[in-house]
Amino acid sequence: MSSTPQDDRPAASMPDTRGADIIGPRNPAREAQDPFTLRPPSTDKGTIPNLKWSFADSHMRLEEGGWARQTTVRELPIAKEMAAVNMRLRTNVAREMHWHKEAEWSYVIKGKARLTAVDQEGRTFIADVAEGDLWFFPGGIPHSIQGLQSDLDGVEFLLVFDDGAFSEDSTFLITDWLAHTPRDILAKNFRVAEAELAHLPSKERYIFPAAAPASFAEDTMAGAGPVPQSFVHRLMAQEANRMPGGSVRIADERVFPASTMSAALVELEPGGLRELHWHPTGDEWQYYIEGEGRMTVFGAESKARTFDYRAGDVGYVPYAMGHYIENTGQEPLRFLEVFRSSRYADVSLNQWMKLTPPELVRSHLNIGQSVLDGLSKDKHPVLPPGPQPSGGV
Numbered sequence: 001m002s003s004t005p006q007d008d009r010p011a012a013s014m015p016d017t018r019g020a021d022i023i024g025p026r027n028p029a030r031e032a033q034d035p036f037t038l039r040p041p042s043t044d045k046g047t048i049p050n051l052k053w054s055f056a057d058s059h060m061r062l063e064e065g066g067w068a069r070q071t072t073v074r075e076l077p078i079a080k081e082m083a084a085v086n087m088r089l090r091t092n093v094a095r096e097m098h099w100h101k102e103a104e105w106s107y108v109i110k111g112k113a114r115l116t117a118v119d120q121e122g123r124t125f126i127a128d129v130a131e132g133d134l135w136f137f138p139g140g141i142p143h144s145i146q147g148l149q150s151d152l153d154g155v156e157f158l159l160v161f162d163d164g165a166f167s168e169d170s171t172f173l174i175t176d177w178l179a180h181t182p183r184d185i186l187a188k189n190f191r192v193a194e195a196e197l198a199h200l201p202s203k204e205r206y207i208f209p210a211a212a213p214a215s216f217a218e219d220t221m222a223g224a225g226p227v228p229q230s231f232v233h234r235l236m237a238q239e240a241n242r243m244p245g246g247s248v249r250i251a252d253e254r255v256f257p258a259s260t261m262s263a264a265l266v267e268l269e270p271g272g273l274r275e276l277h278w279h280p281t282g283d284e285w286q287y288y289i290e291g292e293g294r295m296t297v298f299g300a301e302s303k304a305r306t307f308d309y310r311a312g313d314v315g316y317v318p319y320a321m322g323h324y325i326e327n328t329g330q331e332p333l334r335f336l337e338v339f340r341s342s343r344y345a346d347v348s349l350n351q352w353m354k355l356t357p358p359e360l361v362r363s364h365l366n367i368g369q370s371v372l373d374g375l376s377k378d379k380h381p382v383l384p385p386g387p388q389p390s391g392g393v
């Protein structure tokens, strides 16, 4: 708990005259993960919708050598702009050749995989990806994913789609299409006798153990040349914007031009704060990779609600709502902020206040000049733990 003496937020161990003990049924394990749901800070108010989902509560689709689970509007109804799938493929296990209407943005959580795609001009794409890499496939572009040999036996990754109603179970699969096309048409289309198609799968494969891939060079197809912009971005090779309290890496059209979606990978030291801000372009979809954190979302009309998150959880911030994220654990907190917009954008409360005439700001908030002196005209998305020294810096 990172509460400070100035902090009036209740902690579970703090005496509090509000409320009373629970004498009915309890779920202590669940309560322990959500202390600020059990005892919300006094600043929380009103009916902000639920902004938290844990992949641990998602249905697991188990297949031979892999699994998939999803967080969509069916799990988290407020998440209308984006949905996500968490998927695991063991070595050589393939996510079947497929496409879908939605754009697919991905983060490799652990392990290694090989990707392939072909675009509408017949240009090819192949890449091997590892932890921290991003990929992006535009809507309608066919692609495949295959787990590669690694000390983790394949790969686990996160997929974020630009429509909250997306379903991983309703993508366009090559086996499914061929199983539902008359065999004589297939024979005509492929210019072969029907007998040569006798062993086509009768239903979709989706996730299945495939033959081991050839070498990267052998799998690089000759054809109309490569896609003009890589569908992969090596996020960890990108220099982080480091500052006291943590770091930020922003991946948007400026460094990953193939992607129509953008993201930030944020790391907060224990007690560090992702400063109060909002996003002027749309909803924010969050994935917590490591550690424990807390977010309060302000929704206007005096509404605010606080949520606790930990590794494996999903958070969501509706368009324009103000929020902060605090690392409440003992370890670093790492999370992704993902957006449907191609350019990352946020508005900093501190910067807004610093760049507005000070007398005007002071007369709004009844604060001394020292508060404004402590702010910076530059944006500091991450702030270190603890208050500034008295009188600012």
Ligand SMILES: [Fe+2]
Residues within 6 Å of the ligand: 098, 099, 100, 104, 143
């Ligand atoms: Fe896909």
Ligand SMILES: [Fe+2]
Residues within 6 Å of the ligand: 277, 278, 279, 284, 317, 323, 337, 346
């Ligand atoms: Fe944000």
